[in-house]
Amino acid sequence: MDASTEQLRTLAAVIDHGTFDRAAAALHITPSAVSQRIKALEEQSGRVLVRRSKPIHATEAGAVLLRLARQVALLEAEAAAELEGGDGTAASPIPLVVNADSLATWVLPALATVPDAVFDITLDDQEHTIDRLRDGTAMAAIGSDPEPVQGCTVSALGTMRYRPLASPEFVARWCPDGWTAERAAVAPMLIYNRKDALQDRYLDALAPGAHPPRHFVPASTEFVAAAVLGLGWGMVPDLQADALVADGRLVVLDEASGVDVPLYWQQWSLHSAALDAVAAAIARAAAAALRPAQPSRGT
Incomplete structure (x- = not known):
C-alpha cells in the first residue's frame, strides 16, 4: 500500500477526536474530505480501519496504521525542529500511558526534566497499560508486563x-x-x-x-x-x-x-530524540525511587 502522510494524519485525527466532524474541524477540512481520505486508505489497505461507532475506534488493522501515523508525525516534528536549528526534539505531543501510583509519586518529576517536550498522558492499571501500545494510543508505557509488545523494546525499571x-x-x-x-x-x-x-x-x-x-x-x-x-x-x-x-x-x-509490583518501560522501536530523552529521564527517576530492577528484555 502507498499511504500518504495526509491520509495517516486524518486517521489519527479521527481516532483522537472520535468523530469525522471533530476530526474535520481539527484538520480544517470538511467532513466529506475526512470520509474520502479514510475510504481511500481502507481501499489501499484492503481492510476496514475504523469502527463507525460513537466514539469511533480503530480496528485491529487500523491500530497498525495508527501506530505508523504517530511514528510519522513524531519524526516529521523532529525533522522540522532540527531544520529550524534545534536539537531535533519534537514539540509534537508524546502519548504516554502510566499507572496512577507512579504518576502520583515519581513520574511527573521525571517528565519535568525533559525540556520542551509535550506530553499526552493516559492513566491505566499497571497490568493493562500495554494495551494502549497495541492499539496505537501510546508511544510508550509504564506497566507490569515484561513481555515486549510487537515492535517495541522493554526495559525493567524496578519494583x-x-x-x-x-x-x-x-x-x-x-x-x-x-x-x-x-x-x-x-x-x-x-x-x-x-x-x-x-x-x-x-x-x-x-x-x-x-x-x-x-x-x-x-x-x-x-x-x-x-x-x-x-x-x-x-x-x-x-x-x-x-x-x-x-x-x-x-x-x-x-x-x-x-x-x-515490577514495573517496565515499553516504547516503540523507533529512533527518536524525544522518546530517547523521555526514556532516559524515566530510567534515572526509577533508579532513585524504586527497588532494583530485573534484567531487561526486548525485540
Missing part, C-alpha cells in the same frame, strides 16, 4: 512495594485485637477501580474466598486519603505511605506481607 494499610481509627473499630483472616473477611476494603487486583491478590493469600465490602476510589491521591479517613484498608505503595506511617496517620496491618 513498587505495596503493603496493607489503614487508619488508627479503622484498626480500633475493625481489628482491635489484631489483623486476622476473620477480620479481613469483613472489614471494608478500598479498590482503585475494577481492574485493580492488588487487594484481592493479598486477600486471597490471607483469607481465601473472602468478599468484604468494597469502596471504589479511582484516583491515587484520593485512594490514600480514603485510607487516612478510615473508609477502608488498602494496598498503598511505600512511596506514598512512608511519611503517613511515620506520623501515625496510617498503620501497617501486616508487617510480614506485601505485594511487590
Whole structure:
C-alpha cells in the first residue's frame, strides 16, 4: 500500500477526536474530505480501519496504521525542529500511558526534566497499560508486563512495594485485637477501580474466598486519603505511605506481607530524540525511587 502522510494524519485525527466532524474541524477540512481520505486508505489497505461507532475506534488493522501515523508525525516534528536549528526534539505531543501510583509519586518529576517536550498522558492499571501500545494510543508505557509488545523494546525499571494499610481509627473499630483472616473477611476494603487486583491478590493469600465490602476510589491521591479517613484498608505503595506511617496517620496491618509490583518501560522501536530523552529521564527517576530492577528484555 502507498499511504500518504495526509491520509495517516486524518486517521489519527479521527481516532483522537472520535468523530469525522471533530476530526474535520481539527484538520480544517470538511467532513466529506475526512470520509474520502479514510475510504481511500481502507481501499489501499484492503481492510476496514475504523469502527463507525460513537466514539469511533480503530480496528485491529487500523491500530497498525495508527501506530505508523504517530511514528510519522513524531519524526516529521523532529525533522522540522532540527531544520529550524534545534536539537531535533519534537514539540509534537508524546502519548504516554502510566499507572496512577507512579504518576502520583515519581513520574511527573521525571517528565519535568525533559525540556520542551509535550506530553499526552493516559492513566491505566499497571497490568493493562500495554494495551494502549497495541492499539496505537501510546508511544510508550509504564506497566507490569515484561513481555515486549510487537515492535517495541522493554526495559525493567524496578519494583513498587505495596503493603496493607489503614487508619488508627479503622484498626480500633475493625481489628482491635489484631489483623486476622476473620477480620479481613469483613472489614471494608478500598479498590482503585475494577481492574485493580492488588487487594484481592493479598486477600486471597490471607483469607481465601473472602468478599468484604468494597469502596471504589479511582484516583491515587484520593485512594490514600480514603485510607487516612478510615473508609477502608488498602494496598498503598511505600512511596506514598512512608511519611503517613511515620506520623501515625496510617498503620501497617501486616508487617510480614506485601505485594511487590515490577514495573517496565515499553516504547516503540523507533529512533527518536524525544522518546530517547523521555526514556532516559524515566530510567534515572526509577533508579532513585524504586527497588532494583530485573534484567531487561526486548525485540
